[in-house]
Amino acid sequence: MRIIAFCCHRALSRKFELAPKSRVLFEPAIEIVALPCSSKVETLAIVKAFASGAGGIFVVGCADGKCxxxxxxxxxxxxxxxxxxxxxQAGIESSRxxxxxxxxxxxxxxxxxxxxMIERIKSLESS
Incomplete structure (x- = not known):
């Protein structure tokens, strides 16, 4: 199972600075793709990630009013x-x-x- 996170650099980088020792170790590992802003994520990049074998993808952006x-x-x-x-429309569960x-x-x-996302994808893949 492969999960990709497209993350706003600002929403994510501060977290790495503040809590590097408190990070949860994920199994499977989350592949993080840093973006200058979550708005830079593109439909084509998401579709290509699924086509290359990603079981799930999530986009991480700033909270409302913080972008x-x-x-x-x-x-x-x-x-x-x-x-x-x-x-x-393509027959892929959108909950991925x-x-x-x-x-x-x-x-x-x-x-x-x-x-x-890990729990969701595990559930989808076991059914």
Whole structure:
């Protein structure tokens, strides 16, 4: 099982600085793709990731009102929702793709998002 996280650099980098020793070790490992903003995630990149064998993908953006690009997280949510509709049309469970918004100082928010996706994908693959 391969899970990819497309993450806003600002939403994620501060977490690595603040809590490097409190990181949860994920099994399977989460492959993190850092983006300058979650709004830079593209439908094509998500589709290619699924085509290359990803079992699940999640996008991590800043919490509402915290985006440095003023609404980049809202744009990312629209991209994710659009891509979910395409996945459904292609016969791929759209629940394999999710968007999470996290507070920049809360490492546990990212951990919870990752654990949620791991459990979701394990459940989908066992059924």
């Amino acid at each position: 440095h690009l003023l609404g980049g997280n809202e744009r990312a949510r629209k991209i994710v929702n659009y891509t979910k509709r395409l996945l459904d 793709l999710e968007m999470f918004q996290v507070e920049t100082s809360q490492w546990q928010d990212f951990n919870q998002a990752a654990l949620t």
